[in-house]
Amino acid sequence: MPWNNQTGGNNSGGNRGPWGRGPSGGGGGKPPDLPELFRRGQDRFRKMWPSGFTQGSIAIVALGLAIVWLLSGIYFVGADEQGVVLRFGKFVARTSPGMNYHLPYPIETVLTPKVTRENQINIGYRVTGDANEENQTEDLAQESLMLTGDENIVDVNFTVFWVIKDAGAFLFNVDDPLQAIKAVAESAMREVVGRNQIEPILTQDREPVQVQVRELMQKTLDEYGAGVTITRVQMQKADPPMQVLDAYRDVQAARADQERMRNEAEAYANKIIPEARGRAAKIVQDAEAYRQQSIAEASGEAKRFISVYEEYRKAPEITRKRMYLETMSGLLGEMNKVIIDDSVGHGVVPYLPLPGLQPGKPSGVTVTEGPQSARSAGGGQ
Secondary structure (H helix, E strand, O other), X not given: OOHHHOEOOOOOOOEOOOOOOOOXXXXXXXXXXXXXXHHHHHHHHHHHOOOOOOHHHHHHHHHHHHHHHHHOOEEEEOOOEOEEEEEOOEEEEEEOOEEEEOOOOOXXXXXXXXXXXXXXXXXXXXXXXXXXXXXXXEEOHHHHEEEOOOOOEEEEEEEEEEEEOOHHHHHHOOOOHHHHHHHHHHHHHHHHHHOOOHHHHHOOOHHHHHHHHHHHHHHHHHHHOOOEEEEEXXXXXXXXXXXXXXXXXXXXXXXXXXXXXXXXXXXXXXXXHHHHHHHHHHHHHHHHHHHHHHHHHHHHHHHHHHHHHHHHHHOHHHHHHHXXXXXXXXXXXXXXXXXXXOOOOOOEEEEOOHHHHOOOOOOOOEEEEOOEEOOOOOOOO
């Protein structure tokens, strides 16, 4: 405070300084008497101590206080911590785990944030419940509802796990590191969800989405100089909004039935088509064999006819007789018969071979002419 703003109790001296004198330090405008001021200060200091204290004792006490003050600068950094030294509030150094020293307060101070502990931030929900109750989750629609690439709404709850990699950057480069990490996480998830369709997000593509969000978060936070490492992103829930959840599940059930019926139809087709192809191949092979057989038989009959025709051209009468005999042999070869030459005689009387009609005896017709008898077809006289 300026000395000329200090006022005394009366107006005789005008403005007074901090020691109770006027601006001149005494009467007549002379400068202050420094030895006198120092002596008065010593007198006042002695009155504060008990009687018997000498200047040597006061010096020893002051020295002890100075040593204690200097020793107050010793500090320890844990194995899971990193020391950050501040000089009059400005970051000046990082210190490693173990015993370290900084200039005593108020010159320097130290912060020791934990840099190996994995921290987590929940996005889209918060955990509620007392110590005696099971933890329950409460959705935060303003954080969890996101728009997909196919213009559907999905309700996503996820957790971000992170650690401090640079304590100095974490403490001083970003105004509110926790809020910054949360904002970057929500923004990254919305960007990744907006590039994908709803079906993969709800089913098989959760792991790729988590990896993309973690990489995008790390890139953004490194640009901010936040001094953190995103270790993993874990999606807790990815569902349609509660208002349409039942309808969506019905659609999913219908799609599952459609997929099942399609698989059954494909299995039936895979079974019946080879069987039909096998039967068709068998029919084609049988037809081909019949064709080859018919062609071979027709070719043989044609060659036989041609050969007979050639013989007929050479000797028509003989050929006709031979053909007649071959035909009759084919027709009568297995029949019981008696052949009588017309030149042998006339008056042959036929009779029935009655013994031949008995069981176990050959049947036939015996023809006789006159007193002679012909042989029966069964071998009798």
